[in-house]
Amino acid sequence: MTPIEEQTRGHRASELLENELLQETLDAIRKEVIQQWSECPARDSQGKEALWQLHKMAEKFENILKGYVQTGVLASENLKRYEEQSKLYRMFRS
Numbered sequence: 001m002t003p004i005e006e007q008t009r010g011h012r013a014s015e016l017l018e019n020e021l022l023q024e025t026l027d028a029i030r031k032e033v034i035q036q037w038s039e040c041p042a043r044d045s046q047g048k049e050a051l052w053q054l055h056k057m058a059e060k061f062e063n064i065l066k067g068y069v070q071t072g073v074l075a076s077e078n079l080k081r082y083e084e085q086s087k088l089y090r091m092f093r094s
Contacts, residue, residue, distance in 0.1 A: 003075040003082075010072010013065040029058050 001009070016022055037051040 003079050006075035007072050007079060010069050010075065013068035013072065017062070017065050017069065026058055026062060030055065033058070 033051050033055045037048060037055075040047045040051065
């Protein structure tokens with residue numbers, strides 16, 4: 001993936017993380033999973049495990065988006081540095 005593509009993906013991931021509806025949905029998933037887990041009978045270890053996996057999946061989803069944002073920020077910084085170096089190079093070549 002090129003730095004420009006990483007930058008674009010980072011911006012899009014940031015927009016998703018800032019999206020109120022997406023955050024409400026993730027919060028609703030977490031609350032629902034925790035509620036079901038607390039109501040799950042102690043003997044239902046498979047049910048509890050499945051709910052735990054759902055909880056971890058929601059976390060993973062959000063963390064992947066956060067990783068894309070961080071990668072996009074780094075790509076933006078690298079692109080700026082490259083542009084500055086290119087300008088300096090052109091100035092000294094002239």
